Amino acid sequence: MIATAKSISYGMAKAEYDENKVINGVKVASETARQNVYGDNCREIVEEMTDVQRIRSPVRNPFLDIVVTLSEEDCEKITAPNQSEWLVKLFMHDLMTEQMGLSEDDYAGMQWIAYQHEHTDNSDSLRHWHILVNRTLLDGKLVSDSWIGKKAAATANKISREYGLTDAAVRSRENREDVFQAACFVLGNMRLYDFNRYLEGLNALGYRTRLALNSKGEVQGYYITAQSGREYKASAVDRRLTIGRLAVLHAGLHKGMKAAAARSPGRAFSMPAPNVPTVNVENMLRVFNADAVISYSTPPPPNDRRRRGKRWEDMSDDEKRLATSGMSM
Incomplete structure (x- = not known):
């Protein structure tokens, strides 16, 4: 399992991509899990997040864009919808509490939604999740985006080791x-x-x-x-x-x-x-x-092994007849 993360400003556009991803004319996206959002579609959900963001002064990149991807081997281990939901919730909890330093109460006040994509444009066997996160908590606190990419990768490595998934570094x-x-x-x-x-x-x-x-x-x-x-x-x-x-x-x-x-x-x-x-x-x-x-x-070296035996001029007539018949002198 591998994970990438970055802070972004375009929450609505990202949510629409996550919810409506189509490959070769077929929709491959489905909702996996959510926390503290209640809208029926991505637009309503982003509007909820935007309302919370108004509690504090505007920030340049108010959303986190996280992508968690399974290897082909891992996809065979995570097959049921409840397994996907469990894995995403585990990843988000460990990332925010262990790597980002949020308390359990702070994490409980975070808004996010995750969409599963069955495969990628380049591979039909790589299941992955796009998670859109509101950096502003329900009480107005702002979640730092410092080293968010490295922290997401570290969380993926930890979970991979603990649950027998493919280590991202390997x-x-x-x-x-x-x-x-x-x-x-x-x-x-x-x-x-x-x-x-x-x-x-x-x-x-x-x-x-x-x-x-x-x-x-x-x-x-x-x-x-x-x-x-x-x-x-x-x-x-x-x-x-x-x-x-x-x-x-x-x-x-x-x-x-x-x-x-x-x-x-x-x-x-x-x-x-x-x-x-x-x-x-x-x-x-x-x-x-x-x-x-x-x-x-390059051609093999010539066979320079010298013949052992008499030279032709030193042979008798009988020896020459034996030599021409294949016997060595």
């Missing part, structure tokens, strides 16, 4: 290793480096990519989605995957394969493929117009 490391191996596999099968072809190869291999643009529309970086469905900024996976360093990594990978082949004559060396279906590798090779993955090898 899964994140596995995801980054998976993405880096896929990127190296694509680069290792490019004769000449080209960033656009590299992105095409990743997409064909099954790893979705997305460019990061600045306000002027200029490319500042890119994102890669792991097989688990979690999206990572390339620089967060490995600094060598930044746009400015990819060409160097490409050259280094090919140099490494050539060096390995030189050290072990007679063996072929290529980049190891990530754990993806064979058809994905075939799709990537089609993008590169290749029949097989690139491999490097």
